[in-house]
Amino acid sequence: MGWPVPSAPRNIMYYIFVLPLLIVSLWVYSKWLSMKGYWKKLGVPHEPVHPLFGSMSFLQKKNPGTWMIELQQKYRSSPYVGIWIFWRRGLVINDPELARKILVKDADVFRNRMLASGKSDPMGALNLFTVDDPLWTSIRRRLTSVFTGSKLRGWQELYQAKVEDLIYRINSDNEKGIVIELRPLFADYATDIIGESSFGIQCQSTRDSTGPLRLMTKEFEKYNHWRGMAWSSIFFLPEMVDIFRFSFWPKNTVAYFRKVFKAMVEERGGFEKDIDGKRDLLDALLKMKIDAKKENQDMDLDILISNAMIFLQGGYDTSSSTLTYTVYELAYNPKYQKILYDELVEAEKALDGKRFDAEKSLRKYAIMGWLDRKALRDYQVDENLTIPANTVVYVNAIGMHWDPKYFPNPEEFRPERFLPENANNIVPYSYLPFGEGPRMCIGKRIGMNTVRYALAAVVLNFEIFPMDKFPLPNDIPIEKKGLFYLPAVPLSVEFRRRKYN
Structure with missing residues (x-):
């Protein structure tokens, strides 16, 4: 007796489901083999x-x-190291000289970034952080005027008022017996700085952790698996953003900020009032819209709102995290805390002290540890390697910060590395907390001032001590769901008011 012949319906089911699955599997296997051998053939x-x-x-x-x-x-x-960002070619740069070539010398080849948001998320897709040329160049040029040296000097009274609020808050929490969590404390302070300097909004978050902008930044801090997947897609697989309708920011914060932004614009007189755009970030954004209208161009309101939101997140998050790490390290390094205190006293509380500032913590805890760029055309990396157009390049900033070749004993908190007499020992482009070249961080100076004023005020007013049941600095777990280099657990220290106060 012969084998039974499958019925026609079963044959059809086989061809409909099994055969396509087999073809796809073979294609994936072939693709995988090609990927496995790609960098090996190039000797990378x-x-x-x-x-x-x-x-x-x-x-x-x-x-x-x-x-x-x-x-x-x-x-x-x-x-350099060859990688695959899913099925996209990538090259990680571990060398300062190659970093200089990509970020500065050949920046025109690397104008655009890898990360991108999709059409389903216009707010996340239209700001300086994510947008590509030519819109990036236009926005960057128009916003640069907000961060001039004279503008920052004009905000000294704001900084002074906010650090006074910060000292008040620490004293108040101490009197109430509250264990002070560092990141929320400094997030309150940094949100106020951004709110008042960039948008002209009176903020009191430093004193009581409330206010319309602080409601938003608290939402920015929340990470779950869904938001982690969203950010992973935006940074590494943008094609998935529209499929799953991911968003750069929580959608409730976007709707909320639309209302806040509309109120701020109305308070300034709307888009009909002619302004010079030099007062603050909000003025610069208003002027972008007004100038576009004069030139018979249409500038989507979402461009303004998106850039306002990215400045809020970028400004508060990096400053608060840097302050958190710095103060936490000082609690475990009393020698450096005393040196800083003595120098500040000797300089008659000069809050812009030149010998110690935020840069010392930004070496060990670079908040965004890599700088992504995309090659616009075939590019010769060195005499041994040419990469094809559209290859993604990651300058490994935090990797170089932790490389003992450039920073001996990199796990140690050693501020003296950056003293003037030692600065020449730092290999150029091995230290990149703000990036370099045309796409370096536009808010570098305001961020540094935000940290300097707060750090000086805290150290002048308090001795800082570690507390039981909190990790040592080198044992701090780092957030896994998010992409920024942030602590995954609350960090607290003890603030003891200095006796002379």
């Missing part, structure tokens, strides 16, 4: 390749900054 050290995730299977398991540090340590002898 490279990471193992997952058939679906490429080199990115670490996402949501560890912070990208942690991964970048590990790459630098693993491939320390190589100036």
Whole structure:
């Protein structure tokens, strides 16, 4: 008796489901083999390749900054490492001179970034952080006037008022027996600085952790698996953003900020009032819209709102996190705390002290540890390697910050590395907390001032001590769901008011 012949319906089901699945599997396998051999054929050290995730299977398991540090340590002898961002070619740069070429010398080849948001998320897609040329150049040029030296000097009274609020808050919480969590404390302060300097809004978050902008920044701080997937897509797989309708910011904050922005614009007289755009960020954004109208161009209101939101997040988040790490390190390093205090007293409380500032913590805790760029055309990296157009390049800033070749004993908090007499020992472009070149951080100076004023005021008024049951600085767990290099647990110290006060 012969084998039974499958019925026609079963044959049809086979061709409809099994055969296409087989074809797709074979294609994926072929693609995987090609990816596995790509960097090897070019003689480039490279990471193992997952058939679906490429080199990115670490996402949501560890912070990208942690991964970048590990790459630098693993491939320390190589100036670059080949990776796959899912199925897209990528090259991680571990060498300061190559970093200079990509960020500065050949910046025109690397004008655009890898990360991007989609059409379903206009707010996340239209700001300086995510947008590409030519819109990026236009926005950057118009907003540069907000961050001039004279403008920052004009905000000294604001800084002084807010650090007084900060000292009041610490004293008040101490009297109430409250264990002070550092990041929320400094987030309150930094939100006030951004709110008043950039938007002209009177803020009291430093004193009581409330206010319309602080409601938003508290939402920015919340990470769950869905938002982690959203950010992973925006930074590493933008094609998925529209499919899953991911958004850069929580959608409730976008709706809320629309209302806040509309109220701020109406208070300034709307888009009909002619202004010079030099007062603050809000004025500069209003002028962008007004100038576009004069030139018979249509500038979407979402462009203004998106850039207002990115300045709020970028300004408060980086400053508050830097202050958190710095104060926490000082609690465990009383020697440096005393040096800083003595120098501030000697300089008659000069709050812009030149010998110690935020840069010392930005070496060890670079908030965004990599600088992503995309090659617009084929590019010769060095005499051994040419990469094709559209290859993604990551300058491994935090990896170089943790490389003992550039910073001996990198895990140690040693501010003297940056003293004037030692500055010449730092290899150019091995220290990149704000990036370099045309796309370096536009808010660098306001961020540094925000940290300097607060740090000086805190150290002049309080001695800082570690507390039981909190991790040592080198044992701080880093956020895994988010992409910025932020602490994953609350961090607290003890503030003891100095006796002379």
